Amino acid sequence: MGEPRRRLLRLLGVTAALTLLVAPVRAVAQEQRDAVVPVTVPALANWTAEQGSYVYGKSTRLVADSPAERRVADTLAGDLRAAGHGIVPVVGGPARNGDIVIDVQASRGSLGAEGYRLDSGRRLSVTGATETGAFYGTRTVLQLLARGDRVPAGRTVDVPRYKERGVGVCACYIHITLPWLENLVREMAYDKLNQLLVELKVKSDTHPEANTWGYYTKDEIRRLVALGARYHVEIIPEINSPGHMDPWIENRPDLQLTDSDGNKQTARLDVTRQAAFDYYTSLMDEYAQVFTAKSWHMGADEYMLGSDYSKYPQMLQYAREKYGSNATPQDAYVDFINRVQAYAAGKGKRLRIWNDGLTGANTVPVAAGTTVEHWLDVAVKPSRLIAQGYPLMNAAYSLYLIRGGFHSDTGSLYDQSWDPRSFDGEKVASSKGITGAKISLWPDNGRGETENEVAVGLWPALRHIAQATWGDPHPDATYAEFTARGTTVGHAPGWRDLAQLPVAQGAYTFQAGGVSFDAEVSRTADGYAALKTSEGCLEVTGGRLTLNVPLQPGVELDRAACDTSNTLQRWQLEPVAGGYRLVNAITQMAVDVTDDGRLVQYPPDQHTPAVWQLTAH
Structure with missing residues (x-):
C-alpha cells in the first residue's frame, strides 16, 4: 500500500x-x-415535543363526521382561505397523512366545556369534549400555521382557568361601526375570549320616541350576533338602568326621577313607578328579538352619581311601604334590580350588574345568582361578595380604555403578573367564586379618539386579558417578549384593515345632488380622509352635544381652520355603487344634500346618503 x-x-x-x-x-x-413550545396567544400551558413535524399542503383535507365537527371544520376552512392557505375540502373519515382532523368526544370530560387536545405529527388532530373546545383547538391551529406550513410534532392539552374571558364595549352614545365590532369578534375568538358585553341602543319599534342617534338597526345586530355564534363569542346586551337612562327617556319626562325641588333627572329612571319597570322590561323583550345570549346586563351603576338619596324622598317612602320601617332608600334601588332579575329569570336569562351601587346601605339583598362585575372600590369588598355567594367578574378600572382619557397600562399589569384575583381595592387569595375578567372600552370623551386609534391601544390589552384569563398570566420573562407573541400570530383571519384610504391622495371635485365642491384629500395618521377646501377643512360642528360630540341629525357641515388633532374633521369614504358615501369618523352619520344645497349629516337609515362622484384634478 x-x-x-x-x-x-x-x-x-x-x-x-x-x-x-x-x-x-x-x-x-x-x-x-x-x-421549543410553539408560539400562541394565549401561550400553551404545556407542550410535549416529538420528532418530526406536520406539513400543511395542497392535499390537506379537514376531516369531520358529526354535525358539530362539520360546523367547526366549515368555520376553519373559511378562516384558512382568508389566511391565504387556499381552499380546503371538508370530508368524512378516515383520515390520511396531511389532514386536519376535528374530533368532538363527549367522553373527554377532563377537557371541560372549552378545553381541547392537539396532536401534531403526520396529521393534525384537534379533540374537544364539546364543539366549543374543538373550535378553540382550531384557533391554535390557525396560529401555528401563521408562521408557515410546518408545525413541529408534539401534543398539548389546553384548558382555560376562567369561565368568562371578556371585553365590554359602550356603544351606548357614540355609534361604533359594525366592521369595527366584527373585527373585534374575530380577534376575540382568535385569542380564545368568549364574551362581548355591549351597551348599545337597538332602534325601537315599540318606543320610536327613544330613537335618538346612535342606534343600531335590528338587522345589524342580527348580523353581529350571527358572527358571534359562529366564533363562539357570546354577545351579551346591556341597557344601563336605572341610571344612565338618558338615551332612552330624554323624551319621556313621565318616567324621569324628580327631585325634591321638582327638577326632572333625565338620566335617572323613577324606580318607584310601575310604568318605569314596564317600560324597561318592554325594551328587554324587544332586545330578545335579536340577541340570543343567556345573560342580560342591566348596568345598575352610578344611579346617584352627583346626588344622593335624600333628594328623592319618594325612594324612602316606597322602600318603607314595601319592606317596613327599617328600610332604606337604597332598598328601592335594590328592589328594582331584583324585579328585573326575576323578569330576566322568567325569560331564561341570568342577570349581571356593576358593583358600585352595592355600598352596604341596603337591608334588602340583591337576588342570589346575580353576577356582579366589580369595577370600583366601595365599602362592600370583592371577598364579601364572594362569601355572600355572588358570581364575581373582575372588571377593574385598571383594565379600562377610555376615549381621550385613561388607558390601561398593559405592560405594567403584565410585569406585575396581574390575574383576575386582583381587584381594585383588594386581592383575594383564591380564584374560587371568580368567573373571570374583562377589559372595558368607554367613550367618555367621544371625540377624543377615532375607532382606528382605539384599535391600536386595544390589541395589546386584548391579548393580555386573554392570557391572564386562559392560562399563566406571565408566560414570558418580559413584556416585550409577550407582545412579540402577538406580532408572531398576527391578526385573526378575516380581520379587515379599516385604516385604508380607498382613493389616492390629491385634489378632487366632489359632486352629488346638484352640488359640487373642490377639496384636497389627504390621509390622516389613523387612516381617515381630511378634506381641505378653499374655505377650510370640512367639519361637523354645532347642534346638541353628547359626550362632546355633535350627535344631532340634520346638523349642517362647516368649513373650519384645518387642525390635524380635530377628529371631527376626519372622514370615511365608503365605496358604494356609483361613487362614495361621505361619513364622519366620529358621529358616524352620512352627508346628505338638502333641496337648497346645504350639506347635512343624518343616520343612513333616516335619509338616503348622498353618493359622491369624485373627479381627480
Whole structure:
C-alpha cells in the first residue's frame, strides 16, 4: 500500500469519525428546536415535543363526521382561505397523512366545556369534549400555521382557568361601526375570549320616541350576533338602568326621577313607578328579538352619581311601604334590580350588574345568582361578595380604555403578573367564586379618539386579558417578549384593515345632488380622509352635544381652520355603487344634500346618503 493511499484512508477515517460526532449534535439541535413550545396567544400551558413535524399542503383535507365537527371544520376552512392557505375540502373519515382532523368526544370530560387536545405529527388532530373546545383547538391551529406550513410534532392539552374571558364595549352614545365590532369578534375568538358585553341602543319599534342617534338597526345586530355564534363569542346586551337612562327617556319626562325641588333627572329612571319597570322590561323583550345570549346586563351603576338619596324622598317612602320601617332608600334601588332579575329569570336569562351601587346601605339583598362585575372600590369588598355567594367578574378600572382619557397600562399589569384575583381595592387569595375578567372600552370623551386609534391601544390589552384569563398570566420573562407573541400570530383571519384610504391622495371635485365642491384629500395618521377646501377643512360642528360630540341629525357641515388633532374633521369614504358615501369618523352619520344645497349629516337609515362622484384634478 502506497503512502498516498494510506493518507487517504487516514483522512477518510477522520471524516467518518467527525461524521459520527456531528450527527448526534445535529440530532440534539433538532430535538431542541422541536422541544421549543410553539408560539400562541394565549401561550400553551404545556407542550410535549416529538420528532418530526406536520406539513400543511395542497392535499390537506379537514376531516369531520358529526354535525358539530362539520360546523367547526366549515368555520376553519373559511378562516384558512382568508389566511391565504387556499381552499380546503371538508370530508368524512378516515383520515390520511396531511389532514386536519376535528374530533368532538363527549367522553373527554377532563377537557371541560372549552378545553381541547392537539396532536401534531403526520396529521393534525384537534379533540374537544364539546364543539366549543374543538373550535378553540382550531384557533391554535390557525396560529401555528401563521408562521408557515410546518408545525413541529408534539401534543398539548389546553384548558382555560376562567369561565368568562371578556371585553365590554359602550356603544351606548357614540355609534361604533359594525366592521369595527366584527373585527373585534374575530380577534376575540382568535385569542380564545368568549364574551362581548355591549351597551348599545337597538332602534325601537315599540318606543320610536327613544330613537335618538346612535342606534343600531335590528338587522345589524342580527348580523353581529350571527358572527358571534359562529366564533363562539357570546354577545351579551346591556341597557344601563336605572341610571344612565338618558338615551332612552330624554323624551319621556313621565318616567324621569324628580327631585325634591321638582327638577326632572333625565338620566335617572323613577324606580318607584310601575310604568318605569314596564317600560324597561318592554325594551328587554324587544332586545330578545335579536340577541340570543343567556345573560342580560342591566348596568345598575352610578344611579346617584352627583346626588344622593335624600333628594328623592319618594325612594324612602316606597322602600318603607314595601319592606317596613327599617328600610332604606337604597332598598328601592335594590328592589328594582331584583324585579328585573326575576323578569330576566322568567325569560331564561341570568342577570349581571356593576358593583358600585352595592355600598352596604341596603337591608334588602340583591337576588342570589346575580353576577356582579366589580369595577370600583366601595365599602362592600370583592371577598364579601364572594362569601355572600355572588358570581364575581373582575372588571377593574385598571383594565379600562377610555376615549381621550385613561388607558390601561398593559405592560405594567403584565410585569406585575396581574390575574383576575386582583381587584381594585383588594386581592383575594383564591380564584374560587371568580368567573373571570374583562377589559372595558368607554367613550367618555367621544371625540377624543377615532375607532382606528382605539384599535391600536386595544390589541395589546386584548391579548393580555386573554392570557391572564386562559392560562399563566406571565408566560414570558418580559413584556416585550409577550407582545412579540402577538406580532408572531398576527391578526385573526378575516380581520379587515379599516385604516385604508380607498382613493389616492390629491385634489378632487366632489359632486352629488346638484352640488359640487373642490377639496384636497389627504390621509390622516389613523387612516381617515381630511378634506381641505378653499374655505377650510370640512367639519361637523354645532347642534346638541353628547359626550362632546355633535350627535344631532340634520346638523349642517362647516368649513373650519384645518387642525390635524380635530377628529371631527376626519372622514370615511365608503365605496358604494356609483361613487362614495361621505361619513364622519366620529358621529358616524352620512352627508346628505338638502333641496337648497346645504350639506347635512343624518343616520343612513333616516335619509338616503348622498353618493359622491369624485373627479381627480
